[in-house]
Amino acid sequence: MKAAVLREPNKPLSIEEVSISKPGPREVLVRLKAVGVCHSDVHFWDGAFPHELPTILGHESAGVVEQVGSMVSAVKSGDHVVSILSPFCGTCEHCLTGHMSVCHTVNRPLFQRADDDAPRLYAGKEKLNQFLNLSSFAEQILVHENTLCAIDPEMPMDRAALIGCGVITGVGSVFHAAQVEPGSTVAVVGCGGVGLSAINGAAIAGASRIIAIDLSDDKLKMAKKFGATDFVNPKNGDPIEQVKELTGGGVHYSFECIGLKQTAEQSYLMLRPRGVSTIIGMIPPGVNIEVPGIELLVTEKRLQGAVMGSNRFRVDFPRLIELYKQGRLHLDDLVSDRIGLDGITGALQNLKDNKGTVARQVVMFD
Structure with a gap:
């Protein structure tokens, strides 16, 4: 072969x-x-x-x-x-x-x-x-x-393949790891394939506001197709402050989909009290994330990781295919x-x- x-x-x-x-x-x-x-x-x-x-x-x-x-x-x-x-x-x-x-x-x-x-x-x-x-x-x-x-043999293979990593990582992190609640606010840092899937998952979960964050205006335009309601480009100012201004104090859930120390820390700092930040991006070996220790205690903010969307893939994949057939998974x-x-x-x-x-x-x- x-x-x-x-x-x-x-x-x-x-x-x-x-x-x-x-x-x-x-x-x-x-x-x-x-x-x-x-x-x-x-x-x-x-x-x-x-x-x-x-x-x-x-x-x-x-x-x-x-x-x-x-x-x-x-x-x-x-x-x-x-x-x-x-x-x-x-x-x-x-x-x-x-x-x-x-x-x-x-x-x-x-x-x-x-x-x-x-x-x-x-x-x-x-x-x-x-x-x-x-x-x-x-x-x-x-x-x-x-x-x-x-899977269903009628499912197009090029779209089915995407479910096996990028989609389950993004959507699964929303559904399983963070368990986003209907009506909550969400920020997604990084709008590549995984980030767009997280945005799509947050829309399916019923988030009221979904803030897409990326340095590329082209990717922010793409994010709108997947359910983003607000758009932040860090070139236009501190993304933490932009998110807090949009939400009146921070989001309930954030997802870091790039794998950088800076964006991981930003995703935590843009939370409101009792918010949950989920790190999805691949942080390089040897890189440590630093957050204010007192905030963990006083505000009860949480920082967590999720590998492959915390999946149960033989249950999740058929469900995701059904969401695709319904036109809800893009x-x-x-x-x-x-x-x-x-x-x-x-x-x-x-x-x-x-x-x-x-x-x-x-x-x-x-």
Whole structure:
């Protein structure tokens, strides 16, 4: 199969012929149809986050099951599926208490092959390291069955793929992590694919005011399609003060969707008392967030993180698809461009350059 291989950080991906193993126990081989290019891929491509090389990036994918290994019960050949980078074991403390999204952070070996087993991916005799349990910048993926959710076969694949990361991260953080209440006020810092999804989720949840915050006026215009009611560009003044002026003291909920120290701290400071700030963006390793300690006590403001929207993806994905069918989840407006496998490096560069017209670029396979 063809795949885009990362061999050196911040260099063009190499389009290569790569071999993929047959499915073993609880493994599923999927022929991919669409893969979103996510900003998280950029962080690993440019070296901001370390990963063993060589590897195949990509993690936001949808396709059709080609073959299943022994003991697989979740999907069958011919199923249309969406993948996720946060699989679950179903038996650990986190899964049993309803927090499946963090299972993979402590049980990672369960979803990968042992070191002495044949690798899932290889080029000649060279092992390729699997990225986030998936490695989706390729024509096929071989994954643990608990990375997949079967979906309605009528769902368009390019929009279905987006649900697997950007959409569930944004919408899920609103629904599950923050539990936004109808009539409340919301601020979303950063209007890329995840931020736009958070805005969309806040609109579905019934927030009365949704403030979109971004340095790009183009992205602020996009945010209106997803449900934003107010717009703040930090170029026009302190975003904290702008938000407080718009809301009479601050928002009930804020979401940081960029991954910077400054914007994470701003998202906390724009809260009203007892407000909740949820950090969604990928804060680089070694970076600490500082907030006034006395405010945590006196105002009862809360600062929390959410990985992959605190998802329960086999429940969430079908529900999100239903919201899309109803016209309430605006996946059509998220797709900025459709590209081939050889266009991935350019797509990553577009995201790194923060081009204002880019929400999600999607790799399409025939």
